[in-house]
Amino acid sequence: MVGWFRITSYICVLKNLIPMNQLVKIINSSVGRKLIMALTGLFLCTFLLEHLYGNILLYNNDGGEAFDEYSHSMVHNLLIRIVEVLLFAAIIVHAFQGIVLTRKNAAARPVNYAIKKDSETSSWFSRNMMLTGAFVLFFIVVHLYSFFVPYRISGLDEGQAVSQLVKESFENGWYSLFYFVSVLLLASHLNHGFQSAFQTMGINNKKYSPLIKIGGTAFAVLIFLGFASFPVVFYFGWMG
Amino acid sequence: MSETINLTLKIWRQKNSASAGQFVSYEMPGVSTHMSFLEMMDVLNEKLISKGEEPVAFDHDCREGICGMCSMFISGRAHGKLKGTTTCQLHMRHFADGEIITVEPWRAAPFPVIKDLVVDRTPLDKIIQAGGYVSVNTGSAQDANCLPVPKKDADEAMDAAACIGCGACVAACKNASAMLFLSAKVSQLALLPQGQPERKERILNMLSAHDEAGFGNCTNTGACEAECPKEISISHIARLNREFLGANV
Numbered sequence: 001m002v003g004w005f006r007i008t009s010y011i012c013v014l015k016n017l018i019p020m021n022q023l024v025k026i027i028n029s030s031v032g033r034k035l036i037m038a039l040t041g042l043f044l045c046t047f048l049l050e051h052l053y054g055n056i057l058l059y060n061n062d063g064g065e066a067f068d069e070y071s072h073s074m075v076h077n078l079l080i081r082i083v084e085v086l087l088f089a090a091i092i093v094h095a096f097q098g099i100v101l102t103r104k105n106a107a108a109r110p111v112n113y114a115i116k117k118d119s120e121t122s123s124w125f126s127r128n129m130m131l132t133g134a135f136v137l138f139f140i141v142v143h144l145y146s147f148f149v150p151y152r153i154s155g156l157d158e159g160q161a162v163s164q165l166v167k168e169s170f171e172n173g174w175y176s177l178f179y180f181v182s183v184l185l186l187a188s189h190l191n192h193g194f195q196s197a198f199q200t201m202g203i204n205n206k207k208y209s210p211l212i213k214i215g216g217t218a219f220a221v222l223i224f225l226g227f228a229s230f231p232v233v234f235y236f237g238w239m240g
Numbered sequence: 241m242s243e244t245i246n247l248t249l250k251i252w253r254q255k256n257s258a259s260a261g262q263f264v265s266y267e268m269p270g271v272s273t274h275m276s277f278l279e280m281m282d283v284l285n286e287k288l289i290s291k292g293e294e295p296v297a298f299d300h301d302c303r304e305g306i307c308g309m310c311s312m313f314i315s316g317r318a319h320g321k322l323k324g325t326t327t328c329q330l331h332m333r334h335f336a337d338g339e340i341i342t343v344e345p346w347r348a349a350p351f352p353v354i355k356d357l358v359v360d361r362t363p364l365d366k367i368i369q370a371g372g373y374v375s376v377n378t379g380s381a382q383d384a385n386c387l388p389v390p391k392k393d394a395d396e397a398m399d400a401a402a403c404i405g406c407g408a409c410v411a412a413c414k415n416a417s418a419m420l421f422l423s424a425k426v427s428q429l430a431l432l433p434q435g436q437p438e439r440k441e442r443i444l445n446m447l448s449a450h451d452e453a454g455f456g457n458c459t460n461t462g463a464c465e466a467e468c469p470k471e472i473s474i475s476h477i478a479r480l481n482r483e484f485l486g487a488n489v
Contacts, residue, residue, distance in 0.1 A: 029448070034457060109348055109415070111347050113344055116313075122462055126459070192460075199474070202481040
């Protein structure tokens with residue numbers, strides 16, 4: 001009985017330390033949900049840069065040695081393993097919140113207009129983030145299945161290097177095309193998402209906003225050119 | 241340019257909120273290009289009344305672009321295709337001879353159709369009632385110089401205060417979000433000294449009222465600022481987001 005009382009009193013103290021009601025209110029509000037989208041989205045952007053850096057090691061003319069070493073070191077780095085959990089969490093939260101927001105937004109307009117000239121006031125990609133996002137999520141699942149699962153869970157064939165697995169995957173034309181299109185849609189998602197995240201975090205002024213917009217587009221182009229180069233280069237066999 | 245044009249109007253007719261509506265076509269020959277859109281609607285209604293038919297119900301009041309009552313979605317655009325204008329300030333010279341014009345009410349779950357082109361916009365009033373005011377009893381007005389306001393802030397507050405609450409932002413937004421309206425009302429008070437005492441409760445209460453009314457969320461596509469007859473910038477929505485962060489941290 002005394003023990004139970006102690007536990008409940010601990011819970012009460014914890015409740016006072018963390019204002020749960022307020023936290024729930026923030027998370028459930030429209031601006032709060034958008035903030036979650038912005039923060040998880042920007043976190044995923046930093047991962048893309050890191051991932052691109054790793055992939056570029058494939059272009060080292062050393063039979064994939066640098067890339068394999070890098071992959072090996074990533075798996076055996078404790079910090080990376082912790083960030084990896086956060087990364088999966090961010091993907092799930094970003095996707096879940098995106099679906100919740102899309103459903104709420106659709107419910108806010110139950111009857112559509114007979115004629116609506118959206119293209120005169122906003123871009124197609126900014127209006128279809130759910131569509132591009134859903135495709136990218138599908139791509140992530142396929143991508144994990146083709147590289148993450150064999151490398152980390154089921155194990156590679158004996159003597160097979162991960163760089164070898166990458167090169168073999170891109171020898172398949174359909175896979176390379178799918179990868180290319182996915183990266184293109186990812187870039188279009190980033191083109192709106194990157195600058196949109198800053199607006200959601202309240203950063204918008206005459207001086208910096210044009211720079212953020214250009215920066216967002218430049219980031220999207222960099223991600224596209226960077227990642228789309230791998231299927232092209234390996235499919236056409238431009239690298240040995 | 242010829243002085244008159246012939247038009248076909250496709251207008252949404254709905255008896256009341258409970259009944260289903262449909263489009264009805266009306267031929268409008270010899271419309272003077274000097275008329276405003278609402279005057280053209282008046283001519284149509286006079287014709288309908290003389291034929292013993294029910295006139296088209298639509299909201300209107302000042303007819304000089306400052307009251308925010310007129311609210312038509314004209315051929316796919318809120319208040320028509322002209323930038324920075326209300327429907328009453330849209331003139332028929334901007335339409336071509338032989339054009340088919342589709343006229344619809346604002347479409348949003350929080351804005352049910354009352355009749356024809358008239359929608360219930362009281363959810364916008366509910367947002368204001370939740371905190372879009374200064375309730376501190378300040379007694380008689382002070383000398384203006386006692387409350388210094390930087391010119392930049394005064395200008396920005398004035399830009400936000402230009403919002404006439406017409407709801408074009410909601411109508412144009414793909415998510416039927418009222419964020420531009422809400423942000424204009426929050427912004428104008430957040431920038432001025434009189435708005436400071438209630439600053440934190442204001443944003444939280446007004447945002448709750450916005451969400452409870454069933455408006456959608458902002459996805460930063462910028463359709464609202466493109467359609468706003470007062471050309472209010474989405475930089476006010478960024479301020480709203482900052483206010484929200486400031487009130488919670």
